[in-house]
Amino acid sequence: MPTFKITIAYDGTNYVGWQVQPNGPSIQEKLQQALFKITEEKTVVVGSGRTDAGVHAWGQVASFETASTLSPEKLLRALNAQTPYDITVISIERAPDDFHAIRNAKKKRYRYFFQDGRILDPFGLRYAWFVPFEMDEQAMHRAGQVLIGEHDFTSFAAKKTQTKTNIRHIYGLTVTRETTPLLSRIVLEVEANGFLYNMVRNIAGALQPVGTGRQSESWLGELLALKNREHPGMTAPPQGLFMVDVTYD
Amino acid sequence: MPTFKITIAYDGTNYVGWQVQPNGPSIQEKLQQALFKITEEKTVVVGSGRTDAGVHAWGQVASFETASTLSPEKLLRALNAQTPYDITVISIERAPDDFHAIRNAKKKRYRYFFQDGRILDPFGLRYAWFVPFEMDEQAMHRAGQVLIGEHDFTSFAAKKTQTKTNIRHIYGLTVTRETTPLLSRIVLEVEANGFLYNMVRNIAGALQPVGTGRQSESWLGELLALKNREHPGMTAPPQGLFMVDVTYD
Numbered sequence: 161m162p163t164f165k166i167t168i169a170y171d172g173t174n175y176v177g178w179q180v181q182p183n184g185p186s187i188q189e190k191l192q193q194a195l196f197k198i199t200e201e202k203t204v205v206v207g208s209g210r211t212d213a214g215v216h217a218w219g220q221v222a223s224f225e226t227a228s229t230l231s232p233e234k235l236l237r238a239l240n241a242q243t244p245y246d247i248t249v250i251s252i253e254r255a256p257d258d259f260h261a262i263r264n265a266k267k268k269r270y271r272y273f274f275q276d277g278r279i280l281d282p283f284g285l286r287y288a289w290f291v292p293f294e295m296d297e298q299a300m301h302r303a304g305q306v307l308i309g310e311h312d313f314t315s316f317a318a319k320k321t322q323t324k325t326n327i328r329h330i331y332g333l334t335v336t337r338e339t340t341p342l343l344s345r346i347v348l349e350v351e352a353n354g355f356l357y358n359m360v361r362n363i364a365g366a367l368q369p370v371g372t373g374r375q376s377e378s379w380l381g382e383l384l385a386l387k388n389r390e391h392p393g394m395t396a397p398p399q400g401l402f403m404v405d406v407t408y409d
Numbered sequence: 410m411p412t413f414k415i416t417i418a419y420d421g422t423n424y425v426g427w428q429v430q431p432n433g434p435s436i437q438e439k440l441q442q443a444l445f446k447i448t449e450e451k452t453v454v455v456g457s458g459r460t461d462a463g464v465h466a467w468g469q470v471a472s473f474e475t476a477s478t479l480s481p482e483k484l485l486r487a488l489n490a491q492t493p494y495d496i497t498v499i500s501i502e503r504a505p506d507d508f509h510a511i512r513n514a515k516k517k518r519y520r521y522f523f524q525d526g527r528i529l530d531p532f533g534l535r536y537a538w539f540v541p542f543e544m545d546e547q548a549m550h551r552a553g554q555v556l557i558g559e560h561d562f563t564s565f566a567a568k569k570t571q572t573k574t575n576i577r578h579i580y581g582l583t584v585t586r587e588t589t590p591l592l593s594r595i596v597l598e599v600e601a602n603g604f605l606y607n608m609v610r611n612i613a614g615a616l617q618p619v620g621t622g623r624q625s626e627s628w629l630g631e632l633l634a635l636k637n638r639e640h641p642g643m644t645a646p647p648q649g650l651f652m653v654d655v656t657y658d
Binding site: 169170171216218237240245246247248249250278279280281282283285287341342 | 494527529536
Protein backbone atom coordinates (compact mmCIF):
# COMPACT_ATOMS: atom_id res chain seq x y z
CA MET A 161 0.00 0.00 0.00
CA PRO A 162 1.16 3.59 -0.55
CA THR A 163 3.30 4.80 2.35
CA PHE A 164 3.40 8.37 3.63
CA LYS A 165 6.00 10.13 5.72
CA ILE A 166 4.76 12.95 7.96
CA THR A 167 6.59 15.48 10.12
CA ILE A 168 4.71 16.39 13.29
CA ALA A 169 5.05 19.08 15.95
CA TYR A 170 3.31 18.81 19.27
CA ASP A 171 3.07 20.28 22.72
CA GLY A 172 3.34 17.14 24.85
CA THR A 173 1.96 18.72 28.03
CA ASN A 174 -1.48 17.15 27.77
CA TYR A 175 -0.42 13.69 26.54
CA VAL A 176 0.86 10.47 28.09
CA GLY A 177 3.53 10.44 25.38
CA TRP A 178 3.86 9.35 21.77
CA GLN A 179 2.74 5.76 22.17
CA VAL A 180 -0.83 4.50 22.53
CA GLN A 181 -1.37 3.61 26.18
CA PRO A 182 -4.45 2.69 28.20
CA ASN A 183 -3.88 5.43 30.80
CA GLY A 184 -4.58 8.53 28.71
CA PRO A 185 -4.43 10.30 25.36
CA SER A 186 -1.31 9.84 23.24
CA ILE A 187 -0.04 11.57 20.12
CA GLN A 188 -0.06 8.30 18.15
CA GLU A 189 -3.67 7.65 19.14
CA LYS A 190 -4.80 11.13 18.06
CA LEU A 191 -3.10 10.71 14.66
CA GLN A 192 -4.55 7.22 14.17
CA GLN A 193 -8.01 8.50 15.11
CA ALA A 194 -7.65 11.38 12.65
CA LEU A 195 -6.61 8.97 9.87
CA PHE A 196 -9.52 6.69 10.68
CA LYS A 197 -11.96 9.58 10.35
CA ILE A 198 -10.46 10.52 6.99
CA THR A 199 -9.84 7.09 5.44
CA GLU A 200 -12.03 4.71 7.52
CA GLU A 201 -8.96 2.48 7.75
CA LYS A 202 -7.38 1.28 10.97
CA THR A 203 -3.76 2.26 10.39
CA VAL A 204 -0.71 2.14 12.62
CA VAL A 205 1.27 5.38 12.65
CA VAL A 206 4.91 4.40 13.29
CA GLY A 207 6.92 7.14 15.03
CA SER A 208 10.69 7.53 14.68
CA GLY A 209 10.94 7.34 18.45
CA ARG A 210 8.70 7.28 21.47
CA THR A 211 8.55 10.51 23.40
CA ASP A 212 7.48 10.37 27.04
CA ALA A 213 4.63 12.18 28.76
CA GLY A 214 5.27 15.93 28.71
CA VAL A 215 8.02 15.74 26.05
CA HIS A 216 7.53 18.00 23.01
CA ALA A 217 8.41 17.75 19.33
CA TRP A 218 9.15 20.25 16.58
CA GLY A 219 10.03 17.52 14.09
CA GLN A 220 8.85 14.05 15.03
CA VAL A 221 8.68 11.88 11.92
CA ALA A 222 6.18 9.08 11.41
CA SER A 223 5.09 6.76 8.63
CA PHE A 224 1.83 5.02 7.79
CA GLU A 225 0.23 3.10 4.94
CA THR A 226 -3.12 3.92 3.43
CA ALA A 227 -5.20 2.82 0.47
CA SER A 228 -6.64 6.34 0.31
CA THR A 229 -6.25 8.10 -3.02
CA LEU A 230 -6.22 11.58 -1.47
CA SER A 231 -3.33 13.75 -2.62
CA PRO A 232 -0.65 14.53 0.00
CA GLU A 233 -1.88 18.16 0.12
CA LYS A 234 -5.47 17.11 0.83
CA LEU A 235 -4.37 14.52 3.36
CA LEU A 236 -2.29 17.17 5.17
CA ARG A 237 -5.24 19.55 5.37
CA ALA A 238 -7.63 16.80 6.46
CA LEU A 239 -5.20 15.62 9.17
CA ASN A 240 -4.79 19.12 10.59
CA ALA A 241 -8.55 19.58 10.58
CA GLN A 242 -8.94 16.41 12.68
CA THR A 243 -6.03 16.66 15.15
CA PRO A 244 -6.27 18.70 18.37
CA TYR A 245 -4.79 22.22 18.38
CA ASP A 246 -1.62 21.05 20.17
CA ILE A 247 -0.69 18.50 17.49
CA THR A 248 0.19 19.82 14.02
CA VAL A 249 1.25 17.89 10.94
CA ILE A 250 3.87 20.22 9.46
CA SER A 251 4.48 18.37 6.19
CA ILE A 252 3.64 15.18 4.34
CA GLU A 253 5.20 13.33 1.43
CA ARG A 254 4.82 10.02 -0.42
CA ALA A 255 7.61 7.70 0.68
CA PRO A 256 8.94 4.48 -0.86
CA ASP A 257 6.63 1.58 0.04
CA ASP A 258 9.31 0.05 2.25
CA PHE A 259 9.91 3.30 4.19
CA HIS A 260 9.75 2.81 7.95
CA ALA A 261 10.16 5.78 10.33
CA ILE A 262 12.20 3.80 12.88
CA ARG A 263 14.30 1.44 10.75
CA ASN A 264 15.36 4.06 8.19
CA ALA A 265 16.28 6.82 10.68
CA LYS A 266 19.97 7.74 10.45
CA LYS A 267 20.27 10.62 12.91
CA LYS A 268 18.11 12.23 15.55
CA ARG A 269 18.46 15.60 17.18
CA TYR A 270 17.06 16.71 20.52
CA ARG A 271 17.16 19.93 22.52
CA TYR A 272 16.83 20.22 26.26
CA PHE A 273 16.04 23.62 27.85
CA PHE A 274 17.04 24.79 31.32
CA GLN A 275 15.78 28.01 32.84
CA ASP A 276 18.22 29.09 35.53
CA GLY A 277 18.35 31.89 38.08
CA ARG A 278 16.08 33.20 40.80
CA ILE A 279 13.46 34.78 38.54
CA LEU A 280 11.23 32.26 36.77
CA ASP A 281 9.89 32.92 33.30
CA PRO A 282 6.08 32.64 33.66
CA PHE A 283 5.88 31.54 30.01
CA GLY A 284 8.51 28.80 30.38
CA LEU A 285 7.08 26.40 32.93
CA ARG A 286 5.80 23.88 30.42
CA TYR A 287 8.91 24.08 28.24
CA ALA A 288 12.00 24.08 30.48
CA TRP A 289 13.53 22.72 33.66
CA PHE A 290 13.64 25.50 36.25
CA VAL A 291 16.92 25.45 38.15
CA PRO A 292 16.82 28.17 40.83
CA PHE A 293 20.56 28.95 40.64
CA GLU A 294 22.76 30.66 38.10
CA MET A 295 24.27 28.00 35.83
CA ASP A 296 27.53 28.16 33.87
CA GLU A 297 26.62 27.02 30.38
CA GLN A 298 30.24 27.16 29.19
CA ALA A 299 31.31 24.68 31.89
CA MET A 300 28.38 22.47 30.86
CA HIS A 301 29.43 22.67 27.22
CA ARG A 302 33.04 21.71 28.01
CA ALA A 303 31.90 18.91 30.33
CA GLY A 304 29.67 17.40 27.66
CA GLN A 305 32.31 17.15 24.92
CA VAL A 306 33.61 13.84 26.35
CA LEU A 307 30.36 12.18 25.21
CA ILE A 308 30.97 12.90 21.53
CA GLY A 309 31.90 9.80 19.52
CA GLU A 310 30.98 6.14 19.72
CA HIS A 311 30.58 4.97 23.30
CA ASP A 312 28.78 2.51 25.51
CA PHE A 313 26.13 4.81 27.05
CA THR A 314 24.87 2.37 29.69
CA SER A 315 25.50 5.05 32.36
CA PHE A 316 22.94 7.26 30.62
CA ALA A 317 20.33 4.59 29.93
CA ALA A 318 17.10 4.20 31.85
CA LYS A 319 17.50 1.81 34.76
CA LYS A 320 14.80 -0.63 33.72
CA THR A 321 15.16 -1.02 29.98
CA GLN A 322 17.23 -3.55 28.10
CA THR A 323 18.47 -3.13 24.56
CA LYS A 324 20.63 -5.33 22.33
CA THR A 325 23.46 -2.86 22.60
CA ASN A 326 24.02 0.34 24.57
CA ILE A 327 26.56 1.61 22.05
CA ARG A 328 25.53 4.79 20.30
CA HIS A 329 27.36 7.45 18.32
CA ILE A 330 26.94 11.10 19.37
CA TYR A 331 27.86 13.35 16.44
CA GLY A 332 27.54 16.66 18.21
CA LEU A 333 26.72 18.13 21.64
CA THR A 334 26.54 21.84 22.44
CA VAL A 335 25.37 23.86 25.42
CA THR A 336 24.62 27.52 24.75
CA ARG A 337 22.63 30.35 26.27
CA GLU A 338 19.88 32.01 24.27
CA THR A 339 17.88 35.08 25.16
CA THR A 340 14.11 34.97 25.35
CA PRO A 341 11.90 38.09 25.20
CA LEU A 342 11.96 38.17 29.00
CA LEU A 343 15.02 36.36 30.35
CA SER A 344 17.40 33.76 28.98
CA ARG A 345 17.61 30.00 28.91
CA ILE A 346 20.26 27.35 28.42
CA VAL A 347 19.96 24.97 25.47
CA LEU A 348 21.57 21.53 25.29
CA GLU A 349 21.53 20.16 21.75
CA VAL A 350 22.54 16.57 21.02
CA GLU A 351 22.66 14.72 17.72
CA ALA A 352 23.30 10.98 17.52
CA ASN A 353 22.63 7.94 15.37
CA GLY A 354 20.13 6.92 18.05
CA PHE A 355 19.36 7.34 21.72
CA LEU A 356 18.76 4.92 24.56
CA TYR A 357 15.54 5.36 26.51
CA ASN A 358 15.84 8.53 28.67
CA MET A 359 19.37 9.16 27.37
CA VAL A 360 18.99 12.89 26.66
CA ARG A 361 17.22 13.50 29.96
CA ASN A 362 19.98 11.58 31.78
CA ILE A 363 22.68 13.62 30.03
CA ALA A 364 20.80 16.82 30.95
CA GLY A 365 20.44 15.57 34.53
CA ALA A 366 24.19 14.93 34.76
CA LEU A 367 25.06 18.32 33.25
CA GLN A 368 22.84 20.23 35.70
CA PRO A 369 25.19 19.91 38.75
CA VAL A 370 28.14 20.83 36.53
CA GLY A 371 26.25 24.01 35.63
CA THR A 372 25.53 24.90 39.24
CA GLY A 373 29.11 24.04 40.31
CA ARG A 374 28.29 21.06 42.51
CA GLN A 375 30.20 18.71 40.21
CA SER A 376 33.41 19.28 38.28
CA GLU A 377 33.66 19.32 34.52
CA SER A 378 35.21 15.84 34.55
CA TRP A 379 32.04 14.30 35.99
CA LEU A 380 30.45 13.32 32.69
CA GLY A 381 33.58 11.37 31.71
CA GLU A 382 33.60 9.60 35.08
CA LEU A 383 29.96 8.61 34.68
CA LEU A 384 30.51 7.41 31.11
CA ALA A 385 33.40 5.19 32.26
CA LEU A 386 31.20 3.48 34.88
CA LYS A 387 29.07 1.79 32.21
CA ASN A 388 26.54 1.37 34.96
CA ARG A 389 23.32 3.24 35.72
CA GLU A 390 23.82 3.03 39.49
CA HIS A 391 25.18 6.52 40.14
CA PRO A 392 23.78 9.76 41.60
CA GLY A 393 23.08 11.44 38.24
CA MET A 394 19.49 12.65 37.89
CA THR A 395 16.96 12.18 35.12
CA ALA A 396 15.94 15.66 34.02
CA PRO A 397 12.18 16.32 33.98
CA PRO A 398 10.37 15.71 30.67
CA GLN A 399 9.00 19.19 29.94
CA GLY A 400 12.41 20.59 28.93
CA LEU A 401 12.86 18.05 26.12
CA PHE A 402 12.09 18.70 22.43
CA MET A 403 12.59 16.23 19.59
CA VAL A 404 13.98 18.59 16.96
CA ASP A 405 14.46 16.51 13.82
CA VAL A 406 15.17 13.10 12.35
CA THR A 407 17.45 12.56 9.35
CA TYR A 408 16.84 9.81 6.78
CA ASP A 409 18.96 8.68 3.84
CA MET B 410 4.42 55.14 53.78
CA PRO B 411 7.31 53.80 51.70
CA THR B 412 6.25 53.19 48.10
CA PHE B 413 7.58 50.43 45.89
CA LYS B 414 7.54 50.08 42.12
CA ILE B 415 7.47 46.54 40.74
CA THR B 416 7.74 45.18 37.20
CA ILE B 417 5.66 42.07 36.63
CA ALA B 418 5.46 39.43 33.88
CA TYR B 419 2.49 37.13 33.61
CA ASP B 420 0.82 34.58 31.42
CA GLY B 421 -2.74 35.90 31.42
CA THR B 422 -4.34 32.67 30.17
CA ASN B 423 -5.69 31.59 33.54
CA TYR B 424 -6.82 35.01 34.80
CA VAL B 425 -9.86 37.26 34.39
CA GLY B 426 -7.41 40.11 33.79
CA TRP B 427 -5.35 42.53 35.85
CA GLN B 428 -8.13 43.97 37.97
CA VAL B 429 -9.78 42.33 40.98
CA GLN B 430 -13.18 41.04 39.90
CA PRO B 431 -15.77 38.81 41.55
CA ASN B 432 -15.86 36.30 38.67
CA GLY B 433 -12.41 34.74 38.96
CA PRO B 434 -8.73 35.10 39.84
CA SER B 435 -6.96 38.29 38.75
CA ILE B 436 -3.30 39.29 38.69
CA GLN B 437 -3.93 42.20 41.07
CA GLU B 438 -5.66 39.90 43.56
CA LYS B 439 -2.79 37.38 43.51
CA LEU B 440 -0.25 40.15 44.13
CA GLN B 441 -2.33 41.68 46.94
CA GLN B 442 -2.77 38.24 48.54
CA ALA B 443 0.98 37.64 48.32
CA LEU B 444 1.69 41.02 49.95
CA PHE B 445 -0.84 40.30 52.69
CA LYS B 446 0.88 37.00 53.49
CA ILE B 447 4.24 38.76 53.67
CA THR B 448 3.30 42.01 55.43
CA GLU B 449 -0.11 41.27 57.00
CA GLU B 450 -1.24 44.58 55.50
CA LYS B 451 -4.19 45.04 53.15
CA THR B 452 -2.54 46.96 50.34
CA VAL B 453 -3.82 48.06 46.97
CA VAL B 454 -1.46 47.23 44.10
CA VAL B 455 -1.98 49.94 41.45
CA GLY B 456 -1.21 48.73 37.92
CA SER B 457 -0.11 51.04 35.10
CA GLY B 458 -3.02 49.75 33.05
CA ARG B 459 -5.69 47.10 33.21
CA THR B 460 -5.08 44.12 31.00
CA ASP B 461 -8.09 42.01 30.00
CA ALA B 462 -8.68 38.29 30.51
CA GLY B 463 -6.12 36.32 28.51
CA VAL B 464 -3.82 39.30 27.87
CA HIS B 465 -0.16 38.80 28.85
CA ALA B 466 2.58 41.04 30.19
CA TRP B 467 6.36 41.06 30.00
CA GLY B 468 6.62 44.41 31.74
CA GLN B 469 3.50 45.51 33.58
CA VAL B 470 4.42 48.11 36.22
CA ALA B 471 2.62 48.52 39.52
CA SER B 472 3.04 50.47 42.73
CA PHE B 473 2.04 49.86 46.32
CA GLU B 474 2.72 51.25 49.79
CA THR B 475 3.86 49.19 52.73
CA ALA B 476 5.03 49.81 56.28
CA SER B 477 7.19 46.68 55.98
CA THR B 478 10.88 47.21 56.66
CA LEU B 479 11.94 44.32 54.40
CA SER B 480 14.67 45.25 51.90
CA PRO B 481 13.60 45.35 48.23
CA GLU B 482 15.65 42.18 47.57
CA LYS B 483 13.89 40.26 50.36
CA LEU B 484 10.50 41.58 49.30
CA LEU B 485 11.18 40.45 45.71
CA ARG B 486 12.08 36.95 46.83
CA ALA B 487 9.12 36.73 49.20
CA LEU B 488 6.71 37.92 46.51
CA ASN B 489 7.94 35.34 44.01
CA ALA B 490 7.66 32.63 46.65
CA GLN B 491 3.98 33.55 47.18
CA THR B 492 2.74 34.23 43.64
CA PRO B 493 1.60 31.42 41.30
CA TYR B 494 4.09 30.10 38.74
CA ASP B 495 2.49 32.13 35.93
CA ILE B 496 3.01 35.50 37.66
CA THR B 497 6.61 36.66 38.21
CA VAL B 498 7.84 39.86 39.80
CA ILE B 499 10.85 40.65 37.62
CA SER B 500 12.22 43.59 39.60
CA ILE B 501 11.43 45.89 42.51
CA GLU B 502 12.67 49.30 43.59
CA ARG B 503 11.91 51.95 46.19
CA ALA B 504 10.04 54.77 44.51
CA PRO B 505 9.34 58.34 45.64
CA ASP B 506 6.43 58.37 48.12
CA ASP B 507 4.22 60.15 45.59
CA PHE B 508 4.94 57.63 42.79
CA HIS B 509 1.78 56.28 41.20
CA ALA B 510 1.96 53.64 38.45
CA ILE B 511 -0.92 55.17 36.43
CA ARG B 512 -0.49 58.91 36.92
CA ASN B 513 3.28 58.97 36.35
CA ALA B 514 3.32 56.74 33.24
CA LYS B 515 4.66 58.62 30.20
CA LYS B 516 4.71 55.92 27.52
CA LYS B 517 3.41 52.40 27.12
CA ARG B 518 4.41 49.78 24.61
CA TYR B 519 2.38 46.78 23.49
CA ARG B 520 2.96 43.94 21.06
CA TYR B 521 0.29 41.97 19.28
CA PHE B 522 1.15 38.61 17.65
CA PHE B 523 -0.55 37.04 14.62
CA GLN B 524 0.18 33.52 13.46
CA ASP B 525 -0.78 33.27 9.81
CA GLY B 526 -0.89 30.48 7.23
CA ARG B 527 -2.45 27.05 7.02
CA ILE B 528 -0.16 25.27 9.48
CA LEU B 529 -0.79 26.21 13.12
CA ASP B 530 2.01 26.37 15.63
CA PRO B 531 0.96 23.95 18.41
CA PHE B 532 2.98 26.07 20.89
CA GLY B 533 1.37 29.36 19.87
CA LEU B 534 -2.31 28.95 20.64
CA ARG B 535 -2.22 30.80 23.94
CA TYR B 536 0.02 33.57 22.62
CA ALA B 537 -1.16 34.62 19.16
CA TRP B 538 -4.20 35.15 16.95
CA PHE B 539 -4.34 32.35 14.38
CA VAL B 540 -5.29 33.70 10.97
CA PRO B 541 -5.58 30.76 8.52
CA PHE B 542 -4.35 32.75 5.49
CA GLU B 543 -1.00 34.10 4.43
CA MET B 544 -0.76 37.72 5.56
CA ASP B 545 1.33 40.52 4.06
CA GLU B 546 3.09 42.13 6.99
CA GLN B 547 4.63 44.85 4.82
CA ALA B 548 1.18 46.01 3.67
CA MET B 549 0.08 46.00 7.32
CA HIS B 550 3.11 48.06 8.30
CA ARG B 551 2.45 50.64 5.58
CA ALA B 552 -1.26 50.75 6.41
CA GLY B 553 -0.56 51.41 10.09
CA GLN B 554 1.74 54.42 9.60
CA VAL B 555 -1.24 56.79 9.28
CA LEU B 556 -1.97 56.25 12.98
CA ILE B 557 1.36 57.73 14.11
CA GLY B 558 1.04 61.14 15.72
CA GLU B 559 -1.61 62.83 17.84
CA HIS B 560 -5.12 61.85 16.78
CA ASP B 561 -8.63 61.36 18.03
CA PHE B 562 -8.72 57.55 18.27
CA THR B 563 -12.48 57.22 18.89
CA SER B 564 -12.66 54.79 15.93
CA PHE B 565 -10.34 52.42 17.83
CA ALA B 566 -11.93 52.76 21.26
CA ALA B 567 -14.15 50.15 22.86
CA LYS B 568 -17.80 50.74 22.07
CA LYS B 569 -19.00 51.05 25.62
CA THR B 570 -16.38 53.07 27.44
CA GLN B 571 -16.26 56.79 27.92
CA THR B 572 -13.14 58.79 28.61
CA LYS B 573 -12.54 62.51 29.06
CA THR B 574 -10.71 62.62 25.75
CA ASN B 575 -10.06 60.10 23.00
CA ILE B 576 -6.95 61.96 21.84
CA ARG B 577 -3.75 59.97 22.20
CA HIS B 578 -0.28 60.26 20.71
CA ILE B 579 1.21 57.18 18.99
CA TYR B 580 5.01 57.55 18.85
CA GLY B 581 5.74 54.45 16.83
CA LEU B 582 3.97 51.58 15.07
CA THR B 583 5.72 48.74 13.26
CA VAL B 584 4.58 45.43 11.78
CA THR B 585 7.33 42.87 11.17
CA ARG B 586 7.68 39.13 10.71
CA GLU B 587 9.82 37.13 13.11
CA THR B 588 10.79 33.49 12.88
CA THR B 589 9.98 31.08 15.68
CA PRO B 590 11.73 27.70 16.11
CA LEU B 591 8.93 26.11 14.11
CA LEU B 592 7.26 28.68 11.85
CA SER B 593 6.99 32.46 11.84
CA ARG B 594 4.67 35.05 13.27
CA ILE B 595 3.77 38.67 12.64
CA VAL B 596 4.40 41.23 15.36
CA LEU B 597 2.59 44.55 15.66
CA GLU B 598 4.37 46.89 18.09
CA VAL B 599 2.78 50.16 19.18
CA GLU B 600 4.09 52.80 21.55
CA ALA B 601 1.94 55.71 22.72
CA ASN B 602 1.50 58.12 25.59
CA GLY B 603 -1.55 56.09 26.54
CA PHE B 604 -4.17 53.80 25.05
CA LEU B 605 -7.95 53.79 25.07
CA TYR B 606 -9.62 50.63 26.30
CA ASN B 607 -9.17 47.87 23.65
CA MET B 608 -7.25 50.27 21.39
CA VAL B 609 -4.37 47.91 20.50
CA ARG B 610 -6.75 45.02 19.90
CA ASN B 611 -8.91 47.25 17.69
CA ILE B 612 -5.86 48.40 15.69
CA ALA B 613 -4.79 44.74 15.31
CA GLY B 614 -8.34 43.82 14.27
CA ALA B 615 -8.34 46.55 11.61
CA LEU B 616 -4.90 45.55 10.31
CA GLN B 617 -5.86 41.88 9.93
CA PRO B 618 -7.98 42.30 6.74
CA VAL B 619 -5.27 44.54 5.27
CA GLY B 620 -2.85 41.65 5.83
CA THR B 621 -5.12 39.12 4.16
CA GLY B 622 -5.90 41.52 1.28
CA ARG B 623 -9.59 41.99 2.02
CA GLN B 624 -9.08 45.68 2.73
CA SER B 625 -6.76 48.18 1.06
CA GLU B 626 -3.85 49.88 2.79
CA SER B 627 -5.86 53.10 3.05
CA TRP B 628 -8.42 51.47 5.33
CA LEU B 629 -6.82 52.46 8.63
CA GLY B 630 -6.86 56.11 7.58
CA GLU B 631 -10.51 55.87 6.56
CA LEU B 632 -11.43 54.35 9.92
CA LEU B 633 -9.42 56.98 11.83
CA ALA B 634 -11.25 59.78 9.98
CA LEU B 635 -14.67 58.37 11.00
CA LYS B 636 -14.07 59.24 14.68
CA ASN B 637 -16.81 56.73 15.35
CA ARG B 638 -16.68 53.16 16.61
CA GLU B 639 -19.58 52.02 14.38
CA HIS B 640 -17.61 50.36 11.58
CA PRO B 641 -16.86 46.76 10.55
CA GLY B 642 -13.36 46.65 12.10
CA MET B 643 -12.89 43.70 14.48
CA THR B 644 -11.51 43.56 17.98
CA ALA B 645 -8.59 41.10 17.87
CA PRO B 646 -8.74 38.29 20.45
CA PRO B 647 -6.93 38.90 23.75
CA GLN B 648 -4.37 36.08 23.71
CA GLY B 649 -2.18 37.79 21.08
CA LEU B 650 -1.62 40.88 23.24
CA PHE B 651 1.43 41.51 25.43
CA MET B 652 2.07 44.61 27.53
CA VAL B 653 5.77 45.06 26.86
CA ASP B 654 6.87 48.02 28.96
CA VAL B 655 5.92 51.28 30.59
CA THR B 656 8.18 54.33 30.65
CA TYR B 657 8.26 56.78 33.56
CA ASP B 658 10.09 60.10 33.92
